[in-house]
Amino acid sequence: MSLVTTSKALSILLLEPIPSTSHHVWAENLIKGLLRKGHHVHITSIHETKIEGKLAQNLTYAVFDDVMKTYEESEDYNPSEWEQYSVFYTGYFTYQWGINACEAITKTKAAKELLEMIKNVEFDVIVQDITLTQCFYGLWEIAKGKPPIVGYIPFGPAPWLKDFIGGPSYPTVRPYTHAAIAKPIDLWQRTWNTLYYIMDDLMRHYYFLPTVQRLAEKYVGHAIRPLYEIEKDSINIVLINSHPAFDSGIPLPPNTLEIAGLNAQPVKSIVDEVVVTYSEDVRVFLDGATDGALVISLGTNIKWKSIGLDKIKTVILALSKLKQRILWKLDIDEPFEVPDNLMTMKWIMQKEVLSHKNVRAVWTHGGLLSTQEAIWKGIPVIVMPFFMDQKSNAQILVTKGVGIYLDIKTLSTQTILHAVEEIFYNESYTKNMKQLSSEFRDRQIPPLDLAIWSIEYTVRHPNGTLVTPLKFQSRIQQNLIDVYVFLFFNIIIILLTGFFLSPGEA
CATH class of the missing domain: 3.40.50.2000 (Glycogen Phosphorylase B;)
Incomplete structure (x- = not known):
């Protein structure tokens, strides 16, 4: 068009x-x-x-x-x-x-x-x-x-x-x-x-x-x-x-x-446009993820340093037990020994990374922009919400069968492993997300x-x-409340008039 x-x-x-x-x-x-x-x-x-x-x-x-x-x-x-x-x-x-x-x-x-x-x-x-x-x-x-x-x-x-x-x-x-x-x-x-x-x-x-x-x-x-x-x-x-x-x-x-x-x-760049993408070491790391890769990114507001070292240690312990590779947006220097299947970065170019053929899932906070990027790419999610619209987005993702819910309050090695294994090995999540992605991207413009x-x-x-003229109308006008009230009183007046006049005519 x-x-x-x-x-x-x-x-x-x-x-x-x-x-x-x-x-x-x-x-x-x-x-x-x-x-x-x-x-x-x-x-x-x-x-x-x-x-x-x-x-x-x-x-x-x-x-x-x-x-x-x-x-x-x-x-x-x-x-x-x-x-x-x-x-x-x-x-x-x-x-x-x-x-x-x-x-x-x-x-x-x-x-x-x-x-x-x-x-x-x-x-x-x-x-x-x-x-x-x-x-x-x-x-x-x-x-x-x-x-x-x-x-x-x-x-x-x-x-x-x-x-x-x-x-x-x-x-x-x-x-x-x-x-x-x-x-x-x-x-x-x-x-x-x-x-x-x-x-x-x-x-x-x-x-x-x-x-x-x-x-x-x-x-x-x-x-x-x-x-x-x-x-x-x-x-x-x-x-x-x-x-x-x-x-x-x-x-x-x-x-x-x-x-x-x-x-x-995705957009077509113009001639001589500087196109920025992820680094070579990230590409090599993801290319080697023969069993698939998980991306962990909690957006721009949530900081792992505020979540706490105990939770970070729990996450590292759980990730070390996986055969998948994990690319983790971690805003602090690693306080513990990092396993070989884990790569941490202070910033991740999420949209570009999710396009890599080996990325199979993303662990996100449920922010709307991250959610939309995952949907566009057809990548199922592990969602751990914190505030504002993240909680509603998380429930929508779970209801649509494209995401697993993780509760930060009960985060443990067992809950993390269960979520990752479920999202990787239960094919329904990927199938449902591919369908949602198709519906999301299919537009006239x-x-x-x-x-x-x-x-x-x-x-x-x-x-x-x-x-629309609705923008300039009050709620009373928009919902026809004044019209209903007017009609109601007119009907009452007509009924009362008929009631009181009937005996006189008789």
């Missing part, structure tokens, strides 16, 4: 203000796609944008200095302990994380320079991660030329998605992000799931947004419209990191596009191509053509 594309190179401002390395990595895939189309991209993010060679000719970037370093060095930054948080507290914690991010990032030199630049430099479109840091909405109000907005959410089906696109949250279909359920099935689960969504909605509108409103106004230096109004009026296209093959499908308006797998999709098209479309048609 051919797509209509813009005939000129666009000037694009891309903002990645979420203090999450995984969000930055996800955004880099989108940036590379835009650069391959010849567009000019300026990105301000939490990390340096590592794009080299010819592809970087139209790229400029700035970094919110030291934000991630400050986060990771803080005393309360310990994702491995967040596993203990309740669903309700995790919802609060998520919004507090967004508030803290706004407080930290808006004070950086890069944020101040961004504020001045957006007043004086006109961009064709602003592409922004709208997951949590709504304090940057104020930039849209003061941007020169008022460019259209494309918002993206690597977080997947966020509970507050309805505020971006209109309509309900569909709590009877989609599990609340922080709840450890695959799908609300019975009355008990649907009730709790609905309460979670109600709690989240109240917290967002009566705690998070008012707090961030003050931070946004402090950042831009004057009062601005309420953030929920800016959010409702300004976003032309919403790109969400979901797909019905994995997430429960819900009705979506035309301006809301599912682009899950954007980070995993690949996700990265769709995302790029949507940005170009927004520039060609900046008036929000695809936005």
Whole structure:
């Protein structure tokens, strides 16, 4: 299928203000796609944008200095302990994380320079991660030329998605992000799931947004419209990191596009593009895995050093008993003797490694981006979740028969060996994952191509053509409550009129 594309190179401002390395990595895939189309991209993010060679000719970037370093060095930054948080507290914690991010990032030199630049430099479109840091909405109000907005959410089906696109949250279909359920099935689960969504909605509108409103106004230096109004009026296209093959499908308006797998999709490089892949020693190690290889990677937030040396020792002991080879993303120097079948690295190029023919399984934390990479490659998973959407993702993977669940609280040599042996020798996991992968990848338009098209479309048609009127209706209007009340009272009046008039006529 051919797509209509813009005939000129666009000037694009891309903002990645979420203090999450995984969000930055996800955004880099989108940036590379835009650069391959010849567009000019300026990105301000939490990390340096590592794009080299010819592809970087139209790229400029700035970094919110030291934000991630400050986060990771803080005393309360310990994702491995967040596993203990309740669903309700995790919802609060998520919004507090967004508030803290706004407080930290808006004070950086890069944020101040961004504020001045957006007043004086006109961009064709602003592409922004709208997951949590709504304090940057104020930039849209003061941007020169008022460019259209494309918002993206690597977080997947966020509970507050309805505020971006209109309509309900569909709590009877989609599990609340922080709840450890695959799908609300019975009355008990649907009730709790609905309460979670109600709690989240109240917290967002009566705690998070008012707090961030003050931070946004402090950042831009004057009062601005309420953030929920800016959010409702300004976003032309919403790109969400979901797909019905994995997430429960819900009705979506035309301006809301599912682009899950954007980070995993193979792409054709341009001439003279610098393509980075894993090192030669990793290739040799995996080539020698005649009995198969297991990749262990807990994403960008979970650190083994916070999990503890006792757990690491348990893992090493279990892995030493396997005949498979293991490539382990371990963020600390090995405190124990490492067996010959184990190779550790501080960083793993996961998408590329999962493409190796000998990789048969991946032990992951259940983060959405890692999950999607495993699904795209058709690699079954051992999933050990800690916090936020990881618990829900883990349950979905287990329910679909493509993953084995490992509980960090009961992690032992026996549970590890059982999980590895089950995932390697029970062929149903690989068979089910291959089927899920086929469903996930089979689309009219690949996700990265769709995302790029949507940005170009927004520039060609900046008036929000695809936005549904539902976005501007209240819940009372959306659910016809006012109509039902009106009809109810009219029926009552008609019945009462007929009742009282009947005796007189007789």
